[in-house]
Amino acid sequence: MKKVSAAKSEVIRLRNVSKHYPMGDSVVKALRHLDFKVYEGEFIAIMGPSGSGKSTAMNLVGSLDVPTHGQVYLDDGDISELSESDLAQIRGKKIGFIFQSFNLIPNLTVKENVMLPMMFQGTSLEERSDKAEELLRLVELHDRMDHYPGEISGGQMQRVAIARSLANDPEVILADEPTGNLDTKTGAIVMEFLEKLNKQGKTVIMVTHDPDLAKEYADVVYWLLDGRLDKVTKRVGKKFIDVTKKKKKEAKSNGRR
């Protein structure tokens, strides 16, 4: 059922990426020497406990932030060479974000929230409206279109966020703890939608601290620990096998240099 193959094209690639944050006089090395490849149509999970650097990794993968060292390629283009505005435009077009805390804009209705990413891309009002209705029908919320985010449940809000992430028909859906604020049952519904999208060919990258969730849905799991890549596991049949050894050595040798 999974369709990972070498023939698939690379969507996102992080090459020896480090991210340092200045913290007073010292520097926090949130992420060190991370190598990371995402192929079209994959379901990737970035796993790790809090403080492991997975949020930083997500920001870099989502091109919300640029690395201190190393390169991030989005569709073969180095994002550090782009202006802030170009980056925002590319981000809006190629990546759809889903956040743990839904992050809908409270002053806008459900439909307007879904329309917003298209407005930033300069889509006409009519087209925006039609597309938003179509996407809300997809997540089965077309009857809540004119409600405000405060008037619907958490599970529904996350489904609106899924619809919003699809607005510009992006290649990649980036979900940061998508079920973190939801109970198990509604979380499962949200995950089902993500799985469905992945099966329709969308690349999904999910950040989570829940190993069960990662194992249940992902093809490849990147395990982070203390800002480093700890291991990479890949689904083969019903089991996951460790495919990290070579990379680990590389990382170590890089670290010694």
Add this chain to the structure above:
Amino acid sequence: MKLDYLILALKNLKHRGIRSWLTLLGIFIGVTAVVALIGLGNGLQAAVGAQFGVSSTQALTVQAGGLNAFGPPGSGAVNKLTRDDSDAIGRLGTIEFATPRNLETAKIEYNDVVVFSMAVSVDDEMEREMYETMDLEADRGTMLLNDALGRIVIGDGLADGSKNGFDKDIMTGDNILVQDERFKVVGILKKKGSFMFDNIVLMYQDDLDDLFEVGDEVDVIGVKVKHPDLMDRAKEEIERLLRKRRDVKEGEEDFEVSTPDAILETVNSVLGRVKAFIVIIASISILVGALGIVNTMTTSVLERRKEIGIMKAIGGTNFQVFLQFFFESGMLGFVGGLVGIILGTLASVTGTLAINSFIGAELSPSVDFFLIGGALLGSFVVGAVAGIVPAMNAAKQNPVEALRG
């Protein structure tokens, strides 16, 4: 496309708390003041013009001591004009006729109530000429003619029981006391829409002389020029004549020959200064309002950091984020201006009606659409300019940090 951001800005405004609207006080007080003032000012100008009875293009007024804004015209002068001056002016080539008149503040008693009003003398040989220069006409009864001593004609306002202070209408044929002397009212003037003329008491020169002992002195000489084109020449001739008669040098005149325009100009310059003062106050108020908008927008950018982060994450560029806050700030100013215009227009209409009922004028409030458009645009610009710095701050936010809230 820019319109989308305007609509988005409006949507966000809808959800603003009362705190945001309170910061608009400055804007709307300023705009209210300007709109009310200009609406009222135009009315006032017309009203004051009517007070002076300026209508004819052939009328000149001569008085001693120059234009006096306070008190009856000419009454404050030391070296008064005389009846002989009036006769001499009347004999000038450019002049059709000159009528002398005296003005005195008179005590009037009727229905056991005392009211003070202006008594104006009528010359017994030039009644019709005077009525013509002053544009007076009887509405009821007759005007004073044929040296009818002991008779008076009163203004419409003085006859009207609801306005005159006597609590009773005065009819033709009634007797009233002027300076404790009994006079019979023979006529009531047609309403002029001017407080001064509508409360006038006309009586013959001899009667006025008995009451006030004015003698040969004259307060005002009303002049009719033969042709409107001769106004300037007539003015020069009168000035030359009076300089000679009063033995003063050019440039040191202790009298004034004024055209209707000159009178209006004096009024306008006083009104202009009042206007300038209120405009300064209004400007300060608008400035305070603008600072209020800067404040509320800065707070709003801080409060909505997360929203800014979301916008950037889903593809909003710096400029797009800037535009949204910029328009929001502009619309905030616009709404302040709109409220100000509504209140200002109401104030100018109410004010005009109040002036009408107070001085018996019939002014129509002026609503200037050019002014309204300008005020709306101006308030939008003030708001937008005030929002530039906060909007730039919003645009500059780092998406990762902003998303953290």
